[in-house]
Amino acid sequence: MNGKKKDGRQRLHFVPENNVEMPVDKKKTFDQSSNQMFLMNTDTICLVLAGLFTHLVFFYSIFDIYFTSPLVHGMTPHVSPLKPAASRLVLFSADGLRADKFFGLDENGQSRAPYLRNIIHKHGAWGVSHTRVPTESRPGHVALIAGFYEDVSAVAKGWKENPVEFDSVFNQSRYTWSWGSPDILPMFSKGASGDHVFTEMYTSDEEDFAASHASDLDTWVFDKVKAFFEGAKLDRDLYERLQKDKLVFFLHLLGIDTNGHSHKPHSEVYLKNIELVDTGIKEMVKLFDDFYDRDGKTTYIMSSDHGMTNWGSHGAGNPHETLTPIVAWGAGIRGPLESSNQVIYPDTFSQEWKLHDIKRTDVNQADIATLMSSVIGVAYPMNSVGTLPLSYLNSSDFEKAESIFANAQQILEQYQVKMDQKKSTTLSMAFRPFSKLLPSIQRDRIRNIRNLIKSGQYQLAITESQTLIELGLEGLNYYHGYDRFFLGLSIVFGFVGWMIYTLTLVVRDHSGLISVTIKLEKLSQPVWLQDKPIKLVFAIIGVAVTVLLKVQSLPFSNYMYCLIPVVLWMFVALRLTVFQQLFKKLNLAKNIRTIFIAIVPPVLGLEILVMGFFKRELLSVGLVMIAVWPLITAKSIWKDKVTAAGWIVSCLLLSVFPLAPVVGRQINYIYVITSGVFVVVSATYMIFWLKRSHESKKERKFRHQHIFLVNIIQVVVIGLATYNVWTVSSSIARSQGLPFINQLTSYVILVFSMISPFLGGTSVTHRLFTVTLALFPPYLLLSISYEDLFFVTLTAVLYFWIKLEINLNDKKVSSLQIVLPLIRQKSVTVLRLRHFKPFLRFEPASVYCFITKFDPFMMGSLMMLKNVLPFVLVSCVFHAIHVLTSIPTKALFLIVLIMSDFMALNFFFLVRDYGSWLEIGTSISHYVIVMCMIIFLMVLFVLSHALTTVSVLPRIKHSRE
Incomplete structure (x- = not known):
């Protein structure tokens, strides 16, 4: 209803749902x-x-558009045809270990990890492993061991079970033995084919964030590995298995992460835990070398799933969370090289590590899986998107060329399956292939790389293989987000339709500008706006959309994204007369100030709030x-x-x-x-x-x-x-x-x-x-x-x-x-x-x-x-x-x-x-x-x-x- 002030100016206010003004009474009860x-x-x-x-x-929809699983299945595995450098791999994962706390020196200029520091100086290669959001234990270990970056929706389904099946280095190995947390180990054993991945875990009750002895979790792992090899000396069947090749040993060390949450990464407890892990790794290396009579066939890799902020959390993209250490040594891994001092790294704290004289080789976290596969001669994980870090290998140019070519073929296998899947769910006349890697281009590039290797042009073959990997990954992203624009447009239409429909309800029922008789009036409507024709038109649109989706065999969620906007806009069309009557009743010239106050300040306030999500200080401005x-x-x-x-x-x-x-x-x-x-x-x-x-x-x-x-x-x-x-x-x-x-x-x-x-x-x-x-x-x-x-x-x-x-x-x-x-x-x-x-x-x-x-x-x-x-x-x-x-x-x-x-x-x-x-x-x-x-x-x-x-x-x- 309209109200008048004493000065005659018109004002707008809400009236109850029955369009009858009610007197205000402060003395109310619920x-x-x-x-x-x-x-x-x-x-x-x-x-x-x-x-x-x-x-x-x-x-x-946001998960369906941006966070759908990137995995595909049905690929042929690829492995380098060369004899592997190592028979076994030992992977140490120091959960929650930050790069700066590991590589950095204490107040006396001494390393907190002297054994691994000595490895960097004399025996192996080192660098920083760059992780991706979300920096949590599950996606970090999936990237480390399976070679792909798990989406957030999978993390939400649980740390302990596999929401989707995926391949991993463990699955490709002959045998894998792992020790550590019940939150990490099962997802690789349950996802493996056959019965060749063995786990030994402590109970979840021992993962106590308030305990003072979280480092005992790491001691437990080291003790169990010692007991395992002692038992192997008495178990002939186990001993024979341990003498085979393509073996993986995984030690998951959770103490650093637990102490980081409880005591923060700058605490003495966290830093002492790094020393304990370093000492434990030294003991483990001696244990493996003694058991295998120092045959030189063991590769060792130490890294982490994620880092941790100064205040003891992880999950986002702070550099302290995304920068983790990697140290590799042993069979198939090169020794230390002098640094050229020509590479400038984006972090500012690495100068304090005093390692600038030794070559640093950074990797993406998913690249570590390809490195492990290469040194022990197993197929690259079929879902891996990592690129083999050749600078870590101690091998000839020919061997590097063959290994990276196999890596490129493994990426192309995924690309081909992804393209075929998308092609099968898209109308042929509407399908838009990835132009940079058409089938003919793919064949030509593969043929060219083979010829380069045969002619001894190994460096050029390596470059071409790396380019092919980049194109394959770009193509994977292209087909993974193929329907993104279409789905996003549907969601936008849905949002706008809902807002306009809701606005019609407010104007019709609560503004006081549309009378009851007007609301029920149908005679003044144009013929094309009457109910039946409108419903018929939108019904035809809905049927057409359904048929198109059905023909393409698209998932059920796409039906909702496309049909909800159709329904919402039908209701909007049925209520267009509300706006017609509003414009007739509302004198814009006389009410411009009231309309301005009712619309502009709230919109500006909302935009300030939106910007406040990026600049928190703006929220203070809004509150003032x-x-x-x-x-x-x-x-x-x-x-x-x-x-x-x-x-x-x-x-x-x-x-x-x-x-x-x-x-x-x-x-x-x-x-x-x-x-x-x-x-x-x-x-x-x-x-x-x-x-x-x-x-x-x-x-x-x-x-x-x-x-x-x-x-x-x-x-x-x-x-x-x-x-x-x-x-x-x-x-x-x-x-x-x-x-x-x-x-x-x-x-x-x-x-x-x-x-x-x-x-x-x-x-x-x-x-x-x-x-x-x-x-x-x-x-x-x-x-x-x-x-x-x-x-x-x-x-x-x-x-x-x-x-x-x-x-x-x-x-x-x-x-x-x-x-x-x-x-x-x-x-x-x-x-x-x-x-x-x-x-x-x-x-x-x-x-x-x-x-x-x-x-x-x-x-x-x-x-x-x-x-x-x-x-x-x-x-x-x-x-x-x-x-x-x-x-x-x-x-x-x-x-x-x-x-x-x-x-x-x-x-x-x-x-x-x-x-x-x-x-x-x-x-x-x-x-x-x-x-x-x-x-x-x-x-x-x-x-x-x-x-x-x-x-x-x-x-x-x-x-x-």
Whole structure:
């Protein structure tokens, strides 16, 4: 409906769903709106479910477009025809070992790994292995041993099982024996054909991040290898197997990674663990040499799956995470060479290693798999995308030419299968082959390389083979992303269709500009816009799309990506008359200022938020703007000076947090304990203030005595959570682990916090207060630094937001000018200020009150819960404002969705598959974060209603408060 100010200017504001204006009554209870909500929200529930399904499809699409498995099957294996240099290979994987901590010198100028340092100087080759995002244990070891870079979707399916079958050096070996973690070893043994990969593992319970003896995991491996060879002397069958060729021994050493998480890479514990690994490798080399009578047929390689940040995490693309060491020596590996000092490396810290006089040879992590295959003479892993690092080999030019040519043929096998697969699922007339490597070009290049080798032009043959590998990898990427543009365009059409459709619902049902009679009017519609012709046209389009997809045998997900936009745009077409009537009713000349205020500032705010994902400081700018915005647009708010001042101060305090260091880099439990004490004191004061307030009004004693008791218990639980954090942090600092009583207490507190909101009253004051007290304990238990101060500040902002909305509503100021940007700002700020990227980061310290044993899914779930808790609070406040101001929840919810989708579409366009791996991973994670936020908003739209209206107590009529 239209409203008039006293000065005659027209204003726009929301009206309830039935298009009847309702008087504002501050004294509301959630009970008063609950029945009405469920009665009028049958269509809203359907809309939420449809929106949830649509956005889940959009969310999954990014994995289908960018993160589908690159693997293909059915290739012919290729192996160098030459006699291998080694009969056996020993691979040491020092999990979580950073290149700078390994190669660097201590404060006395001494190496932390003197044995391997001596290898570099006198016996072998060395360099830096460059890993890719995500820098996690599973994808790192897959690249190291199988030669390909596993996608993030596979990591999400688990560390212990194979989401897809893949080939590996272990599978190609005659026999492989491995010792180490139950999280790594099984995925290579279960993926191997036959029964020739043997594992010996410790239990997952021994992987305790809070233990002081994580290096014992490495000692366990070394001891087991010693026992293995002692047993082999008495086991004739095993002894005979060990005398054969094409053998692989894999020692997975997890202690460095575990100590890095617990004590950080700069700690004495982490650095001492490097010394222990170095000593252990020295013992292992002597053990192998003695067992095989120093026959010179053993190759040794030491490397790592990933590094670690200074604050003890990994998963993203920080150089400390992506730069790992590689040292190779033994059979088939060249000795040290003098450095020409002509190569300039991108890292700045390698000068401190004092190794500039010895040639450094960097590799991509996947190249190590080809190196291992080459030295022991097994076929290159059929899924490998690595290029054989020839500079590590101690062989002739002829041998190098043959080896790299076999590597090129192995890459081309994958390329051919990939091309055939894509060709079979594409209409022949529409198929676009990779022009740089057509079949005729491929044949000519192979023939040319063979001729060059035969004529003795080995260096030229090597160059041609390397070029062919580059073209093959480029072709693999081309066919892997063949449908990317088409699928991306479908998703974009889907986003735009959903936003326009949602906007039609807002304009039709909640703007007050379209009357009921107009909404039902059909006679004024043009014939071509009437329902039946529109539905027929889109039905024909849908059938045509389905037939095209069916003919090409495309996966079921493609049907959803292509048909959802068709359905959405059909609904848009059915509602075009809404915009026709809007333009007729809305006088653009008279309402230009109102329209400008309603559209431009929110759009600018959203763009600031989008840029804030790249420049965190911009979030502070946005919060400062939010602080002053209502005071500029509604100067009458200054009549309530306490609310105005509180709003400005709390927003400005919140704006400090984007400028603070990322949570996780520094662990400081003083902040957590201080926040807990402050909340206990403040909440206790509020409880007794509310109690006196109700007693003065002579409210029902039973009801309010019960609520008073619930709140008191909640405060006690907050105090208990604070004490629990203090005792657990102290225990871990003393390297005594997580006491069982503290672990049990944490889970009891978590369960009680989940049910306590339903034990209180449903009046606005009581329920919001109860919900807030319920969210603090789990947030305290999951905090490690200043994030609890953030939560306290956010709570203050939300309190003054409610007061501000009530005052704005009383003063007849349009809530459209403040509520919607504020909701968006608070929701996104809550997410971004946390600075947690659960898709790329692993920070176990946050869950030490609950679990210290390695369990990625439990740890990930708890971290996700921590990110969701602020959303729950914001959603409950959102619903409270609806009750207090009679602004329709559905209208605000729909516009929040439009704004969220606008941000998601921004990030969808910013997703990239080129450039550095940090840039690629970051761009994708931003889209994932915003889509998760949208899905959470939909779920919390329902959850917040339950939290603010459902009570386990009998319904007692409330007085308005």
